[in-house]
Amino acid sequence: MDKNRVYVFDTTLRDGEQVPGCQLTTVEKIEVAKKLEALGVDIIEAGFPISSPGDFQSVVEISKAVTEPVICALTRANTKDIDAAADALRFAKRGRIHTGIGSSDMHIKYKFNSTRDEILERAVAAVKYARKFTDDIEFYAEDAGRADNEYLARMIEAVIAAGATTVNIPDTNGYCLPDQYGAKIKYLVDHVSNIDKAIISVHCHNDLGLATANTIAGVINGARQVECTINGIGERAGNTSLEEVAMILKTHHALGYHTQINSKGIYEISNLVETMMHMPVQPNKAIVGRNAFAHSSGIHQDGVLKHRENYEILNPEDVGINSNSIILTARSGRHALKHHLSRLGYNLERVNVDEVYERFLLMADTKKEISDADLLELMGDGDAKTYEENAIKVVLLQVVCGDPLRPMATVKLRINGEEREASAAGNGPVNATINAIHNIIKDDIELDEFNIQSMRGGSDDVSKVNMRVKHNGQSYYGFGISTDIVNASVHAYVDALNKIY
Numbered sequence: 001m002d003k004n005r006v007y008v009f010d011t012t013l014r015d016g017e018q019v020p021g022c023q024l025t026t027v028e029k030i031e032v033a034k035k036l037e038a039l040g041v042d043i044i045e046a047g048f049p050i051s052s053p054g055d056f057q058s059v060v061e062i063s064k065a066v067t068e069p070v071i072c073a074l075t076r077a078n079t080k081d082i083d084a085a086a087d088a089l090r091f092a093k094r095g096r097i098h099t100g101i102g103s104s105d106m107h108i109k110y111k112f113n114s115t116r117d118e119i120l121e122r123a124v125a126a127v128k129y130a131r132k133f134t135d136d137i138e139f140y141a142e143d144a145g146r147a148d149n150e151y152l153a154r155m156i157e158a159v160i161a162a163g164a165t166t167v168n169i170p171d172t173n174g175y176c177l178p179d180q181y182g183a184k185i186k187y188l189v190d191h192v193s194n195i196d197k198a199i200i201s202v203h204c205h206n207d208l209g210l211a212t213a214n215t216i217a218g219v220i221n222g223a224r225q226v227e228c229t230i231n232g233i234g235e236r237a238g239n240t241s242l243e244e245v246a247m248i249l250k251t252h253h254a255l256g257y258h259t260q261i262n263s264k265g266i267y268e269i270s271n272l273v274e275t276m277m278h279m280p281v282q283p284n285k286a287i288v289g290r291n292a293f294a295h296s297s298g299i300h301q302d303g304v305l306k307h308r309e310n311y312e313i314l315n316p317e318d319v320g321i322n323s324n325s326i327i328l329t330a331r332s333g334r335h336a337l338k339h340h341l342s343r344l345g346y347n348l349e350r351v352n353v354d355e356v357y358e359r360f361l362l363m364a365d366t367k368k369e370i371s372d373a374d375l376l377e378l379m380g381d382g383d384a385k386t387y388e389e390n391a392i393k394v395v396l397l398q399v400v401c402g403d404p405l406r407p408m409a410t411v412k413l414r415i416n417g418e419e420r421e422a423s424a425a426g427n428g429p430v431n432a433t434i435n436a437i438h439n440i441i442k443d444d445i446e447l448d449e450f451n452i453q454s455m456r457g458g459s460d461d462v463s464k465v466n467m468r469v470k471h472n473g474q475s476y477y478g479f480g481i482s483t484d485i486v487n488a489s490v491h492a493y494v495d496a497l498n499k500i501y
Contacts, residue, residue, distance in 0.1 A: 006249060006257050007225040009201060010036050010242060011045040012273060013058070014074055016233040022277040026058045032276065033062045035269045036230075040260040041069050041242075043096065043225075048074040049088040050081045056088050063092035070136065072096040077126035086133035097130040100140030100168065103147040103155055120155055127162040138166035138201065145171030145204075149184060153191045160192070166199045166225060171214055174207030174237065182217030189222040201225035204240045206232060211240040216248055219257060230273040231281055231288065243270065243287040247314060267320035271449070280451065287319055290449065290468075306335075328370035330361060340375060351379075369479075391498050395419055399429045399486055409433040411490070413440050430489045437493060445500070446470040447493075452485060465492040471500045 013029050016022060024032070029046070036044050046062040047055040063071045071092040075081035077099055089095035101123050102111055108119050123139065130137050139159040144152055156167050169188065171181055185202070189195055202218035202225070204211040215226050232241030246261040270288040274281050283290040328340060334357050338348055341356075359378055364370055396412035409432035412421040422439035426432030434447065449468035465488040467478045478496025482488035 003224075004257050005224065006219055006259050007042040007199065007201075008040070008242065008246070008259050008261055009043040009045065009072070009203075009225050009227040010041045010229065011203075011227055011239065012036070012229040012233065012242075013062070014045040014047050015235060015239055016229040016273075016277070017047075018235060019233055019277070019279070022233065022279055024058075024276060026054065026061050028276050029058045030061055030065045032230075032269070032273065033066045035265070035272055037066050037068050038262070039265045039269055040262045042260060043070040043072050045072040045074060045098065045227075047088075050075065050084040056084060059085075059088035060091060063089055063095065067093050070094045070096050072098050072138065075099045075126075075130075077101040077122045079129055082126065082130050082133070086130075089134070094136065095134055096136040096138055096166075097134055098138040098140060098168070099126045099130050100138075100142055101126070102143050103141035103152055104143035104145075105148065106146060107143045116151055120158060123155055124158050124162045127159045127164050131163040135163070135165070137164045138168055139164040140168035140170055140203070142170055143172045144169040144184070145173065145176040145181065149187045149191075152184070153188055156188055156198075157192045157194060160194045160198045164198055166201050167195075168201040168203050168225075168227065169218070169223070170203040170227075171205060171211075172203075174205035174211060176204075176210070176214055178210060178213040178217040181214040182221040185218045185221040185223050199224050201227055202240075203227035205235065206237040206239065209237070211238070212244045212248070215240045215245055219249075220255070231270055231279065231285070233273070233277060233279050241286070242266075243319065247287055247319065250318075251314060263318050264320045287314070290466075292316075328360075328364065328375075330364035332360075332364070332370075341379075346379065392494050392501065394490060394494055396421070397433065397487065397490055399433060401429045401432075407432040409436045411436040411440065413437070413494070415440075429486045433486060433490050434493055437490075437497075441497065443471070445497070448475065450489075452488075463488050465489045467492040467496055469493070469496045469500075476500050 013032060017024055033044055033046065044062065044066065046059045049056040049059050059073050071089060073085035073088050075085045075097060082097060082099060085097050101119055102108060108114055108116060112119060127137055127139055141147065141152060141155055160167060169185060185200060188200065200223040202215050202223045204214040219226065226240065226245050228240040228242040228245055230242055232238040243266045246259055246263060249255060249257045249259055250263060267288055270281065281289055286292060328336060334353055337357055337360055338353055341351065342348055356378065363374060363378060393414040395414050396410065398410040399407065401407035407426050407429045408423065409429065410421065410423040411433060412419055420440045422436045424432055424435035424439055426435050446469060447467065448470050451466045453464045463482065463485050465480045469476050469478065476496045476499045478492040480488040480490065480492030480495060482491065
């Protein structure tokens with residue numbers, strides 16, 4: 001066995017899917033599972049079969065649809081749970097039963113109303129029973145983060161002797177500090193006599209924002225399996241983020257560890273999970289947030305434009321993002337301004353950048369972000385007029401929708417002074433409108449991100465729509481504001497189109 005190989009155990013479809021509002025259909029779970037397979041995940045925890053008929057069926061169907069990763073099913077330490085898991089995994093090419101019980105005195109007393117010895121017996125019995133169905137058994141010692149180390153070591157030694165091949169040491173409540181959690185893993189390595197017969201796994205929650213740090217501390221101290229979710233979704237504050245752990249291990253070569261994750265697929269599956277589970281990724285989220293590779297500070301922009309690694313330790317392309325974003329705001333410097341003017345086609349040898357920059361700052365103080373149209377206006381009335389004449393403008397927007405009516409939209413655009421009109425249907429009013437615009441534009445444009453934000457709150461509020469589209473491998477942002485969400489969405493999309501053309 002490769003001692004530096006770290007196995008990635010993804011529980012997006014189990015721990016992540018438990019979050020209120022994140023429930024998926026079996027078909028949706030299969031789609032995510034296939035993306036996880038393509039990403040290079042080693043183990044997929046597909047569900048908790050005893051919990052519901054839907055969860056049971058999802059484990060069955062994922063076992064049929066996915067062949068490379070191990071398919072894992074969760075149970076409690078009782079025969080009914082284990083029977084259900086074994087039945088659900090009957091089609092899996094490689095199946096794993098994940099069983100366990102609480103290990104902290106808190107859980108033993110207040111959750112199970114039991115004793116340490118009785119819990120130990122139940123743990124061993126569950127593992128022995130599960131071994132009747134498969135030789136791939138993972139045991140979880142729930143709330144191990146708060147468990148007494150000596151008792152935890154006794155439990156882990158006993159379940160390995162009973163047949164567990166992976167032992168999961170969860171910081172279930174996100175309680176531990178990294179040095180505490182790392183020391184706990186090292187204690188098990190040093191004090192469990194048969195620890196070499198099993199892989200130590202770490203499963204950390206993010207209640208104190210330490211899930212990723214604790215996971216890495218566990219790996220450094222001997223763990224060789226990490227349990228995580230896409231975008232860090234999960235119970236309460238979430239689980240360890242798969243993308244963060246994968247990129248930490250890939251970036252810090254000196255640690256000497258590696259995974260089989262194809263990092264270029266990270267951004268795609270992040271967007272898929274965000275959309276399907278209705279869990280927006282915060283803009284400043286590490287690795288996959290909208291602002292993770294965006295720069296608005298003048299000092300940072302200057303450094304990035306001179307040499308990317310001045311302010312980016314990761315190449316955005318390594319996680320599937322085409323490029324970073326240089327955003328013009330009042331904090332931007334001359335270098336960023338020159339970058340955008342050059343992109344718009346201005347001959348910088350003929351431009352007095354210092355004079356333009358002074359006017360840019362005055363404009364930027366009154367606006368949050370400076371668009372291409374603003375720059376053209378900044379460069380002179382003639383250029384602004386040309387831009388206005390050439391810009392794509394919405395002349396007419398008419399949308400019909402309702403229940404049971406299928407949404408239909410008619411859009412008329414003015415392009416280079418010529419008016420064009422088209423109609424289209426869609427799965428909603430926004431989708432119908434964008435389809436109509438596509439019928440006019442007739443170009444390969446992909447809607448990559450779509451966010452609606454209420455400015456103040458209330459049903460009569462103004463909505464701000466942010467969109468990101470892709471065209472020829474390049475990303476473009478569009479913004480729209482209106483009391484009408486469809487209208488705001490259309491203007492955001494057209495704003496992005498104007499930046500393309």
